[in-house]
Amino acid sequence: MREAIELIKNAQSGVVFTGAGVSVESGIPPFTGAGGLWNKYDPKFIELDFFYQNPAKSWEEMKKIFFTCMGQARPNKAHEVIAQLEKTKKFQGVITQNIDGLHQAAGSKNVQEFHGTIHQMHCIQCARRYDTAQVDLTQNPPVCKCGGVLKPDFVFYGEGINPRVYSESETMAISADVMIIVGTAGQVMPACSLPLVAKQYGTRIIEVNLQPSAYTDGVSDFYFEQKATAFFAEVEKYL
Known part of the structure; x- marks a missing residue:
């Protein structure tokens, strides 16, 4: 030492x-290993294709796993x-x-x-950016002023x-x-x-x-x- x-x-x-x-x-629990999130949840909900096809289902899991837990840490x-x-x-x-x-x-x-981060988001339709604190997370899925779905700015599976x-x-x-x-x-x-x-x-x-x-x-x-x-x-x- x-x-x-x-x-x-x-x-x-x-x-x-x-x-x-x-x-x-x-x-905040780890993703893998003992007590890891992926031992309890299927990470499919943050696959990019799944998100585009099922934004409400994806957001339902994200709010529970990421925004509630991490937001309070x-x-x-x-x-x-x-x-x-x-x-x-x-x-x-x-x-x-x-x-x-x-x-x-x-x-x-x-x-x-x-x-990436859970603290910023962007609209997948018009690319407008938001601080997460400004977003109404009671909506499922949260949407932009233009009506497009918002995506958190962390890297999903299948995303570079x-x-x-x-x-x-x-x-x-x-x-x-x-x-x-x-x-x-x-x-x-x-x-x-x-x-x-x-x-x-x-x-x-x-x-x-x-x-x-x-x-x-x-x-x-x-x-x-x-x-x-x-x-x-x-x-x-x-x-």
Whole structure:
């Protein structure tokens, strides 16, 4: 831990790469693994074709799973300390696979939301954009002023990653001298390739996960098998 802390303290262009595990302690269940959402629900409702053909059914599930649960969640210690790292100017910011917006709520400014966000929507008919807070979610499905159905701005199955976000994330990974991986098994493409890219460019990798991941052997320089909040509480002592 002392060696990892020194790396973090001396970073010049660090990056934090987060997955669902960083938000579990905020009450948001992961998608896979023990207690994962996809063990309980069929993710078909967020397949792009299914959404276009059955928007009301898709929205019925989305409101229950994403907007009720995630909308009530609050940042935890890990989110807060990650935001502090950016404020020190030693870290560029965060690349996250999460769609919950908790990094921004904790104060992070440079957040690349690789899989999008629940906090914005667009009309699939006229492309008008909305903040989710402005949308009447009691309607099923929620609709635009033009009458078109609204779609949340997170990436559905069958939908591509935003090219700008992909490019910015890759640039951050390549230029990072330290990357902290938190709460991800490293199995979702193409996001899982970013630590591999960073490693190829000489980035030192610190991994924090409750279980070994695809990165633990061969990619990570340090592996801490502990909760994200516990790790970042320790980091906070040295900021």
